[in-house]
Amino acid sequence: MTDSAQPIVIIGAGPVGLTLALSLPPTQPAIVLEARPEGASQDGRALALSQGTRLILERLGVWGAMEPDTVAINTIHISQRGGLGRTVLNASEHGLPSLGYVVSYSALSKALNAILPKAAHVQVIYEAAVNGVLPDKHAAMVSYVRGGRKETIETPLAVVADGGRSLAGISGIEKIHKAYGHDALVTKVSAEFPHNHIAYERFTPQGPMALLPNGEHDFSLVWTGEKNRIDAILALDDVEFLRQLHVAFGDRVGRFLSVGKRMSFPLQYASMKNSDAAHVAVIGNAAQTMHPVAGQGFNVGLRDAVNLADAIVKADSPIGSVQMLANYQDSRLRDTRRGLLFTDFLVNVFSNDIVGVSALRGLGLSMVDVFKPAKKLLVEKMSFGG
Numbered sequence: 001m002t003d004s005a006q007p008i009v010i011i012g013a014g015p016v017g018l019t020l021a022l023s024l025p026p027t028q029p030a031i032v033l034e035a036r037p038e039g040a041s042q043d044g045r046a047l048a049l050s051q052g053t054r055l056i057l058e059r060l061g062v063w064g065a066m067e068p069d070t071v072a073i074n075t076i077h078i079s080q081r082g083g084l085g086r087t088v089l090n091a092s093e094h095g096l097p098s099l100g101y102v103v104s105y106s107a108l109s110k111a112l113n114a115i116l117p118k119a120a121h122v123q124v125i126y127e128a129a130v131n132g133v134l135p136d137k138h139a140a141m142v143s144y145v146r147g148g149r150k151e152t153i154e155t156p157l158a159v160v161a162d163g164g165r166s167l168a169g170i171s172g173i174e175k176i177h178k179a180y181g182h183d184a185l186v187t188k189v190s191a192e193f194p195h196n197h198i199a200y201e202r203f204t205p206q207g208p209m210a211l212l213p214n215g216e217h218d219f220s221l222v223w224t225g226e227k228n229r230i231d232a233i234l235a236l237d238d239v240e241f242l243r244q245l246h247v248a249f250g251d252r253v254g255r256f257l258s259v260g261k262r263m264s265f266p267l268q269y270a271s272m273k274n275s276d277a278a279h280v281a282v283i284g285n286a287a288q289t290m291h292p293v294a295g296q297g298f299n300v301g302l303r304d305a306v307n308l309a310d311a312i313v314k315a316d317s318p319i320g321s322v323q324m325l326a327n328y329q330d331s332r333l334r335d336t337r338r339g340l341l342f343t344d345f346l347v348n349v350f351s352n353d354i355v356g357v358s359a360l361r362g363l364g365l366s367m368v369d370v371f372k373p374a375k376k377l378l379v380e381k382m383s384f385g386g
């Protein structure tokens, strides 16, 4: 990195884009282009944070402010509907303070935004919707529209952190997509019994579901299944929704008492093909999209941001050069692949109804429960994600 560094341009002020900007040293300016208006994130979706993510947020100085809004997961209870066998992972058994944390997207965004004024090297431009990234040999041209005006910025490095939903067809950037054919319904529910800091992962033949403790008595629910089925569940009135949830989830937290606003989104697997394009990098959900079953996606995305900042700081070739970006990609390969494989494995093995598989799964879950090395591995995977 030189003393007169040119600004890198980050597309998207989501948690991953902001983490990258805030992880850069004061000598590396960054311009963040965000389509939404300032302070507009009221997103209720819940994110599962690993211990590694907590350390990253502590280093950035945002953990303290958001900690009151987080709920620690001390136990993860994994079971399957209609089959025997279950496993319980406990933080204390493994000498960990907790297995992870749950926070709402908006609380995390608020905490990250609150420290932006201290980062003089970061300029966030809101209501700037990027509609093109054109990398060539010398730089990338990033074009956006703001207040009806078209603007373009030239940068040695354009970082796409848009969550993967808006920018496609960037020259030299290719992705592999696989639709699971399933949707996820996310909402908040309250239950008869307190959560006691237990997260539940429940595998059903129709698809996995998770209940994450979020709030004093509430849970964030992720309920996945075929699109038609999820659409039908979305359309139920509250009473029938809560009844069907009880049937699908079982009795572990008693009856479900209330449900918040429900939304759904299609589940897909997406990963980057290795790229030799200069001047453009893709991170976070824009780079890889995982099924939310194991809560890995966001944590992998945050590590993208930190590793890219590190690659920028330590670059011994120009920022945005093919060499620098190849080093960054190499540093992410293993972690990303593991997250994708682990998640895909869980979805495929636990979400089918082939005769005999259910019994094998039950046996597998029971064996994990008694076989300490397997349990330790699962704890490492579920709590640190790599």
Ligand SMILES: Cc1cc2nc3c(=O)[nH]c(=O)nc-3n(C[C@H](O)[C@H](O)[C@H](O)COP(=O)(O)OP(=O)(O)OC[C@H]3O[C@@H](n4cnc5c(N)ncnc54)[C@H](O)[C@@H]3O)c2cc1C
Pocket: 011, 012, 013, 014, 015, 016, 017, 033, 034, 035, 036, 045, 046, 047, 048, 128, 129, 130, 131, 161, 162, 163, 164, 165, 166, 167, 186, 222, 264, 265, 283, 284, 285, 286, 292, 295, 296, 297, 298, 301
């Ligand atoms: C509907 C939905 C629900 C989810 N629910 C869960 C869940 O329950 N649990 C879980 O663990 N994970 C969930 N995920 C995944 C999780 O949200 C992501 O892992 C996480 O948000 C990734 O952060 P990010 O910063 O990469 O992307 P995002 O959080 O998507 O942030 C991208 C940012 O880029 C901005 N942007 C987009 N396009 C442009 C553009 N063209 N120009 C400028 N700015 C742009 C957006 O406004 C946004 O602020 C969900 C994802 C979606 C889409």
